Amino acid sequence: MIPRTSFLVRPILVLALVVMTLLSSCERVSQLTGLTGTVPVSEPQVIGPELLRVSIPEIGAQATLGPVARRDDVTVWQTLDGITLSLREGALIATRGLGDDLMSADVTGRIEMLRGDGGGQFYPHIRSYLDGEDRTVFRSYQCRRAEQDEMVDDGDSVLRRIEELCISPSDRFTNVYWLAPGGTMIRSRQWISPEIQYMETSRVPR
């Protein structure tokens, strides 16, 4: 077996470490990380006042994102340095600019699961990535909601904590969602890709 190395992930780590909050004036990440900048980073043109705080523990990244597009249940959130996350009703369907990006995902079953209240049923979940030669690779998962939700006191309200396990022939992940009584996703922990691992999102209260 060839042991995993992480030294090439470092540039991403360094990049991510200095990802700053959207609203505070801060240095441009690309100038600090030696990116050659063949594709210039454009200022995010935010379309709303909401903010999403995201951290990616595996690469030590933290950022606050603003919405730059919202269409058909999908909101695209962007960092100051040009990384975007696309969420369909809170469920991650794509990332761009992270390196090992999630290119697309079908989250139909997940959204239905989050709307319902029972666990136990399996439903399919498909994700696509690019391989080292720019070919699209699909990975197919079977997912299931944990039997028991947990109720968490979040100060103002009680959040429903839902755990979801997804398994493919080669890997598995466990996502966690915290929903407000109305069904709005307040926080989540969602898997991105083997190199990037999980992201943790939380809505920034206004």
Add this chain to the structure above:
Amino acid sequence: MDAGAITRFSTTILAALCAGSPLWAEDDTRIDTRYNSYGYPGMIDMPVATSRPDGELGFTISDFAGQTRNTLTFQMLSRLSGSFRYSVLDNALSRGTRTLYDRSFSLHYRIADETERRPAIAIGLNDFLGTGIYSSEYIAATKTLGNSVRLTAGIGWGRLGGANSFTNPLGILDDRFKTRPSRDFAEGGEVEAEQFFRGDAAFFGGIEWQATDKLRLTAEYSSDEYSREDPFAFQRDMQLNLGASYSIGPLTDLSLRYLYGSEIGLQLTTAVNPAIRPNQGGREAAPPPVLARASQDGAALSWGGNVTVNVGESAEAQTDPRTRLADALEAQGLRLHGVTLSERHAQVEIENPTYNQTAQAVGRTARVLSRLLPPQIDRFDITLVNAGMPVTELRIRRADMKALEHDLDGSWKSFTRTRIASASGPVRPTPGRYPDFTWNIGPYISPSYFDPDDPIRADFGVQLGASYTPAPGFEISGIVRQKVFGNLDEATRGSNSILPRVRSEFSIYDREGENAALMQLTAAQYFKPGRDLYGRVTVGYLERMFGGLSSELLWKPNDSPFALGVEANYVKQRDFDQRFGFRDYEVATGHASAYWDMGNGFHAQVDAGRYLAGDWGATFALDREFGNGWKVGAFATLTDVPFDDFGEGSFDKGIRITIPFSWLIGEPDKRGYSTTIRPLTRDGGARLDAPGRLYDRVRPLQKPALKDGWGRFWR
């Protein structure tokens, strides 16, 4: 990882240091295959029957008793690997008084995979071209026991049929197999097929044990008698070799051996797999969303004769919409070449100086157009332009951009819904696109291989390039190099060629062209005389050794794996100092070329015609091209120059490697480092190195390449 030890030999392998981990680490912990001292899959000196992962480039340095072998091995196919080796054999000539420098090739083919009951089986040929120092053939079988132990047994001929040999069992088939004819190598380089599997044979075998994740212990019984090296280079006491290998990096290991009962050997192995990208998909900034809001259409730019000001928009909206479109494309690293709006359609010409995959340039263009164009435009006709030539037109429905942006299978769906064809009609450049002036400055490295006095030399310096484009396809460009440091000037071996010395005096060019060498200064006109025809006429200082006139015509239908081209040149040899002067030699040279995209990344090319020394013949080339831009290939040229007149090596041949910068840095970058490794540089079969050849300009913009790269359309 100790870089110092391996950079000594080859700059081409620098990238190996960056060898990444597999994208998906496999759970399979079974003992894997390593490289032996000859650099092909094996144990210590002996082969095994298994292979390395498809596409891997391995590099080994092995040394014992003054016998140094540097080997580059490419796993060309899952089952087939090829090796090129440069060896330094101390005390191997003239009864141990002289050193022998030798180049050799090997092939290793896995016939059968291992199953529960049957071992893997492989067949191999060593040193079948050159002077035959390592000439041998083998059949090996390898069986894995459990997860960490592997047994190999085999039978060898030639050098591998030395120790405790017996009469060739193939003699049953034909008595001729019983004797191995001596090699009539003359100048080397000929395939010595009549030797294959002939003469006495011998058994070899061994056991490998992966003791820990990092440590492997190996014992083998060698069938190699080392009859050339023993006794002058070293004394053989037994046929048993013992070794230990320790992994010091994901694809790098260091091996220590006790060889033939008398010698200690060392080997460093490293490898890189071009198919595995260290930065995964790339770190470039995300593309802009197709639309910010479903209702955004109304806020688009206003076009036509009058520029209207949208309510609530600032002065930004008052600028020329063409300028805003050009700016928006430039923000994506793209260049607007032309734009024409009709009632429902937009015709947009773009140039792509940034993205390695043209499909990514197309996707980002279509996103920008979706955001900026007025709502009544429902179709984008995007024309890809290179050197002023419109190559391909893609017809994309605006509704598909909206519908597929967040689709699970958006990549394939958008490809199938896009009409892709050869561009017809002339380009219509926007005012301001021409004239244009660009320049760049950067470092260069110029290596030289296999001079026996110093097998690797290199110059490093600064290169200045400039280009002026007064009109579409008309390009005046030049490149000047200034050496900063290096040792190419230390080469003292002169040419002994009896042909016109068109290439063999390269060391004089290196030496005398140290200061402000004019590498290229040309005026070129590119044009498109027909729908699938592309043309080029170039005059000036074409390359560092020749100047003159070069003309080319290429027929390349957009969706075809085949292309044909003709090239006719009249050139004169340049002065050694690479300024403006010429020497006396001039020649008409040219080729007819056939190109074939064989699929799965393999590309074949045949060029037949007249070469620089006035010789007639053909070049055969086969390259494997990875989706990320890596290329590894080999070529050989046979001409009417007799092998004896050609000199050492008999004919021109070599391998070539291209490493894309984007693979290393993880961002789009169309530049790359290319190198050609020739065992010998001589004058027969030498081709003019004309700049701006059409096939490489046109092919990346056409449908097959777009299809291969369409995964990046939404990237």
